[in-house]
Amino acid sequence: AQSVTQPDIHITVSEGASLELRCNYSYGATPYLFWYVQSPGQGLQLLLKYFSGDTLVQGIKGFEAEFKRSQSSFNLRKPSVHWSDAAEYFCAVGARYGGSQGNLIFGKGTKLSVKP
């Protein structure tokens, strides 16, 4: 079964600074990979996804993520953080094969705070 780890529980960055949120997964093959964001009082929203092809994927709100097979990672990046990016970010993996296809396994999330 697949699993996902987000090593950082809470990160604080200054507005305008760059951001990288880490995500590592465990799966026997290349999984489907996702980043979701949960803003305060709102539901989760998809930021970006990786299925195949180009390992650098672009998402909404200026975010991007890079799939690195050798490191089993799918880190989320943004070159310049805005105060409105303060939220909780979840990495998720989906299985390509086997009985657990169809569901997504989420990490425990990384809470991002933005300093003015």
Place this chain on the structure above:
Amino acid sequence: GAGVSQSPSNKVTEKGKDVELRCDPISGHTALYWYRQSLGQGLEFLIYFQGNSAPDKSGLPSDRFSAERTGGSVSTLTIQRTQQEDSAVYLCASSLREITNTGELFFGEGSRLTVL
């Protein structure tokens, strides 16, 4: 409605009572998911419905939890004999087809359950 609708938004109950949580997915979405979000625990997969197929119940934590989906649309998550550890936000999500085809879950805002 335009999005996934969940009710009630907040439910306070006494230990030992049964509760029902309702989810109305986006019209036309064949896949429906229930997740549980506890503080610091991320999103825990509970159950997944896809069309007329048998649901994937592999995430249900105990036999006190059950869910049904009537007519391929509305779903109800039932928790019998609630315990304090059941306190959490229960999130429902829907998808147009299997996640591996569409890549995106649309989440409701959740039902916050508090068991006293």
